Amino acid sequence: MSVLEVDDVVVEFDTDAGRITAVDGVSLHLATGETLGLVGESGCGKSTLARAIMQLVPMQRGSVRLEGTDLGSLSRRELRRMRHRIQMVFQDPRGSLDPRMNVSTLIGEPLRVHGIGDRASRAKAVAEAMELVGLPVAVADRLPSELSGGQQQRVGIARAIVTDPAVLVCDEPVSALDVSIQAQIINVLDELRDELDLAMLFIAHDLSVVRHLSDRVAVMYLGQIVETGTASEVFGEPRHPYTHGLISSVPRADAESAARLQTARRMVLGELPSLLDPPSGCRYRTRCPYATAQCAEAEPPPEPVGRAGGLHMVRCHHWRTIVSAAPEPQESATSQELAI
Amino acid sequence: MSGMPLLEVEDLHVTFRTASGPVHAVDGVSFTMKPGSSLGVVGESGSGKSVTARALLRLFAITDDVQISGAVHFDGQDLLRIDERRLRDVRGGQIGMIFQDPLTSLNPLMAVGEQIAESLRLHRGMSRSEAAAEAVELLARVGIADPEQRATELPSSFSGGMRQRVMISLAIACRPRLLIADEPTTALDVTVQAEILLLLDELRRSEGMALMLITHDFGVVAATCDDVQVMYAGKLVEKASMAHLFDRANHPYTEGLLRLVPRFEDAHTGRLHPIPGQPPITGGGGSSCAFAPRCSYAVDRCRSEVPPEVAVGPQHLSACWLATDRAKDNTEAGQPWRRAQ
Numbered sequence: 001m002s003v004l005e006v007d008d009v010v011v012e013f014d015t016d017a018g019r020i021t022a023v024d025g026v027s028l029h030l031a032t033g034e035t036l037g038l039v040g041e042s043g044c045g046k047s048t049l050a051r052a053i054m055q056l057v058p059m060q061r062g063s064v065r066l067e068g069t070d071l072g073s074l075s076r077r078e079l080r081r082m083r084h085r086i087q088m089v090f091q092d093p094r095g096s097l098d099p100r101m102n103v104s105t106l107i108g109e110p111l112r113v114h115g116i117g118d119r120a121s122r123a124k125a126v127a128e129a130m131e132l133v134g135l136p137v138a139v140a141d142r143l144p145s146e147l148s149g150g151q152q153q154r155v156g157i158a159r160a161i162v163t164d165p166a167v168l169v170c171d172e173p174v175s176a177l178d179v180s181i182q183a184q185i186i187n188v189l190d191e192l193r194d195e196l197d198l199a200m201l202f203i204a205h206d207l208s209v210v211r212h213l214s215d216r217v218a219v220m221y222l223g224q225i226v227e228t229g230t231a232s233e234v235f236g237e238p239r240h241p242y243t244h245g246l247i248s249s250v251p252r253a254d255a256e257s258a259a260r261l262q263t264a265r266r267m268v269l270g271e272l273p274s275l276l277d278p279p280s281g282c283r284y285r286t287r288c289p290y291a292t293a294q295c296a297e298a299e300p301p302p303e304p305v306g307r308a309g310g311l312h313m314v315r316c317h318h319w320r321t322i323v324s325a326a327p328e329p330q331e332s333a334t335s336q337e338l339a340i
Numbered sequence: 341m342s343g344m345p346l347l348e349v350e351d352l353h354v355t356f357r358t359a360s361g362p363v364h365a366v367d368g369v370s371f372t373m374k375p376g377s378s379l380g381v382v383g384e385s386g387s388g389k390s391v392t393a394r395a396l397l398r399l400f401a402i403t404d405d406v407q408i409s410g411a412v413h414f415d416g417q418d419l420l421r422i423d424e425r426r427l428r429d430v431r432g433g434q435i436g437m438i439f440q441d442p443l444t445s446l447n448p449l450m451a452v453g454e455q456i457a458e459s460l461r462l463h464r465g466m467s468r469s470e471a472a473a474e475a476v477e478l479l480a481r482v483g484i485a486d487p488e489q490r491a492t493e494l495p496s497s498f499s500g501g502m503r504q505r506v507m508i509s510l511a512i513a514c515r516p517r518l519l520i521a522d523e524p525t526t527a528l529d530v531t532v533q534a535e536i537l538l539l540l541d542e543l544r545r546s547e548g549m550a551l552m553l554i555t556h557d558f559g560v561v562a563a564t565c566d567d568v569q570v571m572y573a574g575k576l577v578e579k580a581s582m583a584h585l586f587d588r589a590n591h592p593y594t595e596g597l598l599r600l601v602p603r604f605e606d607a608h609t610g611r612l613h614p615i616p617g618q619p620p621i622t623g624g625g626g627s628s629c630a631f632a633p634r635c636s637y638a639v640d641r642c643r644s645e646v647p648p649e650v651a652v653g654p655q656h657l658s659a660c661w662l663a664t665d666r667a668k669d670n671t672e673a674g675q676p677w678r679r680a681q
Contacts, residue, residue, distance in 0.1 A: 183614035212602035251559030
């Protein structure tokens with residue numbers, strides 16, 4: 001059973017320039033012990049979706065069910081009682097920690113806020129959380145300013161897991177960190193998922209990190225999920241031209257690096273359209289090398305790819321005729337194969 | 341291509357005096373660049389890679405208490421010894437620079453076309469109308485659509501990627517012979533990054549300028565640079581052609597950097613391998629290998645003597661006491677970072 005079920009969520013905002021739909025009918029689900037990677041570029045709505053799931057921004061439509069309970073139907077007080085089951089890790093560890101609290105107070109804070117346990121059991125839970133994220137006992141009395149960036153993010157993660165959540169929502173948890181610290185934090189998340197059987201929604205723009213951590217992946221573009229499936233399906237056999245472009249854009253340390261960027265340039269044309277005036281029909285058509293009149297007229301529905309009952313889904317009118325070509329180094333014929 | 345180097349850096353030292361003592365940010369760095377060549381400089385935060393670039397043009401804050409020594413030969417003069425007025429001609433003239441955040445380098449209150457034109461009048465002595473026309477031309481060359489209209493707009497009306505294009509057009513306005521790009525794509529989305537990297541590569545070839553690209557990402561270097569040098573604690577620890585480095589990374593720090601990031605082509609294959617510990621906050625200046633405390637291969641000698649640069653292949657240097665031994669069993673198949681993790 002899914003521990004988190006997100007169904008047809010729509011989030012709209014009023015901006016100075018007009019109303020925008022930041023999240024446009026997104027559905028996803030997460031099982032225990034599973035990591036879903038959510039990728040897409042700035043402004044695609046992935047962080048807004050995370051906030052909607054956390055019930056931090058109002059939804060215009062749709063539902064978020066956590067362990068079977070529809071979070072939108074709860075009163076404020078009931079929602080607060082559920083919150084310890086779904087927790088969030090943020091991008092900027094320093095900005096999300098109160099500078100006047102020491103490490104053990106910071107990690108214990110969610111327990112006090114949610115009224116979980118007594119003093120002794122809280123102290124035990126804090127010690128356990130510190131051990132799980134690899135924080136030495138010696139830093140318990142330190143202030144955030146006395147910690148390294150990696151330790152600060154470990155505190156952020158410890159705060160999120162100390163309430164024993166079923167779901168962890170991580171919004172760009174490593175993108176503000178130096179490369180060697182990133183590797184440490186990625187390992188911490190990897191270990192926690194295994195040890196605590198967490199369901200994890202992992203939001204990041206770094207596709208290599210997402211592929212490393214995720215069982216399944218969803219690709220967002222202008223508020224919609226355009227492709228989803230297992231990590232090896234989406235990254236190994238991308239069907240949507242945007243997914244293909246994203247993958248080709250990742251600079252890799254090999255001899256084909258520059259050639260791959262040329263593929264990316266062909267798959268992602270021009271600039272991101274404004275959410276104030278999104279394209280009709282397929283959201284991606286203004287940047288797509290395969291777009292036809294049909295793409296402007298009708299919005300492509302999510303269609304299953306591959307075997308029946310499989311997880312691979314794509315929203316593209318032409319996915320059947322666009323030959324999938326995983327942009328791997330040995331497949332230098334990529335560009336020819338893609339020409340329809 | 342002429343055999344004369346365009347840039348020759350000799351024994352560069354940069355030391356900051358701070359409240360908690362001196363920081364040897366750059367500790368005896370020497371390298372050369374040929375005209376039209378491309379060089380990637382890779383390292384963690386604090387490795388000295390950005391400070392090296394800033395030292396070439398003495399671009400430091402007034403509040404920095406900084407000491408620079410060595411020599412930076414560029415176009416027949418030592419940039420460390422010429423006066424401030426002549427150095428200003430070089431900055432933004434023969435040497436262009438772009439940074440991670442274009443907003444901090446662009447005037448927010450001035451139309452982008454005017455900013456480019458100002459530089460053209462200053463460095464290339466163009467008239468007002470010539471400069472205005474050339475500014476539009478430059479915006480078109482870096483791939484900005486509708487350049488006449490966009491030239492009249494403020495930096496704030498451009499997206500992150502377009503702003504970096506504006507910054508690049510400003511940097512190449514005076515036809516520099518060297519373009520220094522310090523983490524130019526770190527703040528950008530991946531498809532925009534791809535565009536900017538391709539643009540830098542194309543401009544390098546079409547303008548015949550040399551490119552020095554500073555980054556923490558070997559993938560970015562692979563896409564844009566022929567040569568690479570790796571910095572640690574203010575020193576160059578390895579230099580090679582990028583093609584050579586893929587197959588024959590020699591220095592344990594380079595190996596560590598290559599291993600610590602997940603590679604896109606690998607599905608989940610177990611835990612990553614972070615380099616234990618942290619770089620020294622005081623930079624270099626010690627009497628041992630600065631990497632030894634974090635190095636799993638370190639032997640006694642590494643902790644008592646600074647390793648010299650050793651040739652381990654054609655134009656391939658590694659500053660490691662074990663470099664020769666490592667080069668011997670360092671075949672492509674033996675590259676630990678390539679093996680399944």
